[in-house]
Amino acid sequence: MTDAVLEIRGLNVDYGLGDEAVHAVRDVDLTLHRGEVLGLAGESGSGKSTLAYGLTRLLPPPGVIAGGEVLYHPDGGAPVDVLRMTLPELRKFRWAETAIVFQGAMNSLNPVHRISSQLTDVIKAHDPRSTPASRLARAREMLRLVGISADRLDSYPHQLSGGMRQRVMIGMALALEPKVVIMDEPTTALDVVVQRQILRQLVELRERLGFSVVFITHDLSLLVEFSDRIAIMYGGRIVEEATSADLYRDPLHPYSHGLLNSFPALRGPKRELTGIPGSPPDLRAMPPGCAFHPRCPHAMERCGVEVPVLGIPGDVRSGHDAGANEPAPADRTVACWLHPVHDDGL
Amino acid sequence: MTTSTAPSASGTTDVVLEADGLTKHFPVRKRGRELLSRKVRSVRAVEDVTLRLHRGRVTALVGESGSGKSTVARLLAQLYPQTSGTIRLHGEAVSDAAGGKRFRAYSKRVQMIFQDPFASLNPVHTVRYHLTRALQIHGNAGKSATEREEALTHLLTRVQLTPPERYIDKFPHELSGGQRQRVAIARALGADPEVLLADEPVSMLDVSIRLGVLNLLKDLKERLRLAILYITHDIASARYFADETYVMYAGRVVEGGESEAVTQRPAHPYTQLLIESAPDPDRPAAQEKDGGTGEPPSLINPPEGCRFNPRCPFAMKVCAEKVPPRFAIPADSAIPADSADGTDSADGAVADSTAHFAACWLYGDGLSEADKARLREPEEAL
Secondary structure: OOOEEEEEEEEEEEEOOHHHOEEEEEEEEEEEEOOOEEEEEOOOOOOHHHHHHHHOOOOOOOEEEEEEEEEEOOOOOOOEEHHHOOHHHHHHHEOOOEEEEOOOHHHOOOOOOOHHHHHHHHHHHHOOOOOHHHHHHHHHHHHHHOOOOHHHHHOOHHHOOHHHHHHHHHHHHHOOOOOEEEEEOOOOOOOHHHHHHHHHHHHHHHHHHOOEEEEEEOOHHHHHHHOOEEEEEEOOEEEEEEEHHHHHHOOOOHHHHHHHOOOOOOOOOOOOOOOOOOOOOOHHHOOOOOOOHHHOOOOOOHHHOOOOOOEOEOOOOOOOOOOOOOOOOOOOEEOOOOOOEOOOOO | OHHHHOOOOOOOOOEEEEEEEEEEEEEOOOOHHHHHOOOOOEEEEEEEEEEEEEOOOEEEEEOOOOOOHHHHHHHHOOOOOOOEEEEEEOOEEEOOOOOHHHHHHHHHHEEEEOOOHHHHOOOOOOHHHHHHHHHHHOOOOOOOHHHHHHHHHHHHHHOOOOOHHHHOOOOHHHOOHHHHHHHHHHHHHOOOOOEEEEEOOOOOOOHHHHHHHHHHHHHHHHHHOOEEEEEEOOHHHHHHHOOEEEEEEOOEEEEEEEHHHHHHOOOOHHHHHHHHHOOOOOOOHHHOOOOOOOOOOOOOOOOOOOOOOOOOOOOOOHHHOOOOOOEEOOOOOOOOHHHHOOOOOOOOOOOOOOOOEEOOHHHOOOOOHHHHHHHHHHHHHO
């Protein structure tokens, strides 16, 4: 069950056109496998949300997809490029195949409509022949799925707490049983206790329904706990990708290392933490070479000149049991001159 | 000014600012039939909060949104008048400071830093303007332009915005979030305060620069011997940064003590839930307990007794009847619990204010030893 469901190849997203353009996402390659939770971590301005909007073609106007392809593999069908879909195709694709839960999603419910009509609207739009009764039954089922009692169907959003609204949004995203769910900071506005309840529920639902999740957040410690694989973005590029256990145990990129050391631990010995000096780069004036080199403690001369490519590091072998002739799915890549790419195969 | 008011023999534990039984109710606007009745409903945002801020120490106030932690900060800054309770600065009660000269004198000694540096700085003014104003209002600008310039340079250097001339004429939009928060801190320092009330100072900042700002505050605490109130929802950062930690739930302080004691041996069931819920990559997924359900209560009609009792897995009958006082938690569970005897008033019983306490009936006398042991079990398993 490790075949790809969504493949992003060389995706570039700009804001604006021509020389003025700001390159928010550059040359991103990313694969989402069936049934996995892929974490996407980065600071604000690293391009993680832009990436999510780019691959669902939801970019607001100054945003332009400058290149690349996003291949969606339907169950047993030929892959389709999301970026080349016509509008009617896209209409069908969205929500039924890929759903997205936005940042601050609890504020994206319409305040003047009841929860029931907002839930049934989705089903109606994608399946016009369904009967009102069946839609309502489905809506009730969705609420139950996310742990809200069905008698809240007739509530207005303001009658629900933030956590419940967020659950409604997640339920709505799952209403058509999509294969891919993209969650953009789904729990950032919630308190830790509620956040944990919702995430636990999400993990459970994924096991039951078998969808894949792209989980975008700045909270790396949360990702390590909840995702299978993590990709770290910095300055519009992916700088490291690894399984969450590998990343937590042994981060290769200095930025990943710094990011992991930015979270004080709740257990274990107390130690002095430093965070990362400097501040995230301005996308309008990106430093040459590796975008991280002005803040990097290990920066070399080469870092300021050449952009490191993302690849399997030569000094760390991934997957001990994998045979030498089959590098398996490259489960560990990094873009850093400290770890030169072993083989330019990627 | 700061040294003259402080006792000369100042250890690390002298109290600068203290709140006693601080309570704040916000009236709710009447609607519908209520307009005809006399009953006034109110949001009971803060109820009977007692805490002390010590010179050269950081006190953290941890809680979920809506727990009243920001309201406590605003009450301490005298931005709101309290409904009841007293605030004492160096033992002197602060009364009705809102507005006027007395407020200014108070705010010179107690300064506040807000959560959002994007909103707390005026976008049409430069860093120089913000800082000069703070210096002038609080009479620290010196007599001449050169003295003022020196003071400005000094402020910026102190918050590690160096070289100062690179930042002094910048507008807020030209600075990054971390730099903006540093300017906000410099502005607070312009008053030369004794107390800094920091309301979620880093939660709007990027992850990688949060620690930089926290370390700066730590450094200021040590060098200027400031008393800092650090308000946060992130209990892990409270452990890292604060000497003492108080945990608030639904307007009441439920637990407090040394940060290490509160985070490593949480006593109140709510604190335990909070700590279990915090992201922790070291925890094996299988070990996760089926944590809490439910949500914080409405503060218009809060539950009787302990406000956590509807969600509490250990709730007893007494929990829904009487508000639990602060019970001392022995430093080591081997100490017999009768050391907690007589700690039945919220005030004097816990003599040393940094001692670990929990406002929970589980630690009262009515509980058998076996039950207490059962409660402590889960934390030891972690």
